[in-house]
Amino acid sequence: MNFVKKRIDDYISEKNLSYGDLGIQVDVTQPTISKWINGESEISITTLCKIIQKVSPHNRYEQEKLVLEHIISLKKRRSINIKLAFIIAYLNRYVSVLENLIELCSNSKETCLRNYSKIFKLYNERLNDSDVRKQFLELERMNPVNTKNQADIAILQDILKILILLDLSEVSLIATYRSRIEENLPFIKNSDLNELISFWLAEIDCYQLLREDKLVEFRMQNSLIQKNSVLKYLPAVKGLLDLRNGESYIFSNFNESYKYTTKALNMFECWPDTLRYELALSNLNFLKLIWDKEIETINPDKLKVEDKILYLIKIGEKKQAILLLDKMQLKGTMTPLLTCYEGIAKNNLNIIKQSILMFLEKKDKFFVKLPEMIYNKGDCSEFSLVKEESV
Numbered sequence: 592m593n594f595v596k597k598r599i600d601d602y603i604s605e606k607n608l609s610y611g612d613l614g615i616q617v618d619v620t621q622p623t624i625s626k627w628i629n630g631e632s633e634i635s636i637t638t639l640c641k642i643i644q645k646v647s648p649h650n651r652y653e654q655e656k657l658v659l660e661h662i663i664s665l666k667k668r669r670s671i672n673i674k675l676a677f678i679i680a681y682l683n684r685y686v687s688v689l690e691n692l693i694e695l696c697s698n699s700k701e702t703c704l705r706n707y708s709k710i711f712k713l714y715n716e717r718l719n720d721s722d723v724r725k726q727f728l729e730l731e732r733m734n735p736v737n738t739k740n741q742a743d744i745a746i747l748q749d750i751l752k753i754l755i756l757l758d759l760s761e762v763s764l765i766a767t768y769r770s771r772i773e774e775n776l777p778f779i780k781n782s783d784l785n786e787l788i789s790f791w792l793a794e795i796d797c798y799q800l801l802r803e804d805k806l807v808e809f810r811m812q813n814s815l816i817q818k819n820s821v822l823k824y825l826p827a828v829k830g831l832l833d834l835r836n837g838e839s840y841i842f843s844n845f846n847e848s849y850k851y852t853t854k855a856l857n858m859f860e861c862w863p864d865t866l867r868y869e870l871a872l873s874n875l876n877f878l879k880l881i882w883d884k885e886i887e888t889i890n891p892d893k894l895k896v897e898d899k900i901l902y903l904i905k906i907g908e909k910k911q912a913i914l915l916l917d918k919m920q921l922k923g924t925m926t927p928l929l930t931c932y933e934g935i936a937k938n939n940l941n942i943i944k945q946s947i948l949m950f951l952e953k954k955d956k957f958f959v960k961l962p963e964m965i966y967n968k969g970d971c972s973e974f975s976l977v978k979e980e981s982v
Contacts, residue, residue, distance in 0.1 A: 640679055790816075
């Protein structure tokens with residue numbers, strides 16, 4: 592009995608369960624579990640991930656170890672399970688699983704697996720603070736794939752492009768890639784893979800609704816996604832959904848935004864998920880700064896450059912903020928939000944208006960609310976949100 596089976600068998604014994612009892616808890620049939628434990632058959636990576644969420648909840652590192660051991664032990668259907676493992680690992684931030692899958696595919700004798708390694712590497716680089724603009728160009732330069740035979744690779748390429756476009760607030764460019772994914776999805780015949788990709792797309796589409804300022808639709812979709820059965824083996828995504836919820840209240844309700852954002856922050860800290868933790872912390876700092884609340888709790892030494900600029904403005908150090916903005920301009924990395932900060936720092940409504948136009952050009956109708964609020968007030972010297980919606 593290998594390590595994975597022994598760990599699960601030990602859990603069943605410790606809890607005084609039958610295979611049927613465990614099956615009911617994780618929505619897997621009793622014969623599937625018992626035949627696998629007894630060496631009569633194999634189980635898919637998705638089935639394993641359902642089981643390990645019960646056996647080892649909240650323990651990312653042990654879950655990673657179990658997933659890796661299971662992949663190594665598989666003798667059949669390795670290719671499809673590697674694809675499934677990659678998506679699950681990316682969404683759950685199983686870092687060691689991602690790295691091992693890249694190495695496994697890179698050194699494989701199978702051409703299809705070597706092809707996967709290229710896109711897997713780009714996804715992994717995104718988690719390591721790579722230059723997403725360069726990544727996007729690299730994706731665009733990739734040789735076109737036969738979408739009928741390699742629909743999964745084509746879809747993964749387009750999903751990564753969409754994620755990068757959201758990073759860059761380039762919401763206006765997403766539709767082309769999203770419609771192409773929809774055309775390729777019917778070619779995904781494996782039900783687990785189709786379900787997993789469809790769930791991932793639903794979460795991305797939901798966030799796009801937020802950036803388009805369709806908040807009623809966003810909250811409805813977010814609530815539906817929270818009930819999706821796929822979440823049973825994607826615990827890290829639950830935190831992401833809370834983070835999105837918190838973001839949706841940033842400009843309208845401090846308390847609601849604070850509640851959901853801190854809930855996500857705590858989840859990412861415990862998991863741990865460094866990238867999403869930093870994103871949640873950035874959202875929380877942004878929230879405090881634009882509402883002018885709890886600013887004394889912000890640690891300036893841990894702020895990203897963008898957040899540091901807004902922080903300096905709020906504490907009256909506008910000259911220092913302008914110096915940082917000048918550096919960003921020299922790098923050619925001025926975003927609509929940074930342009931808004933420049934307008935505030937220089938008390939220049941024309942720059943604020945330029946920021947609004949930049950947001951609208953990118954079809955980011957959510958974060959444009961900040962420069963719009965300042966422009967409509969007609970004064971950049973001081974700003975804060977004071978009215979809260981009733982929820």
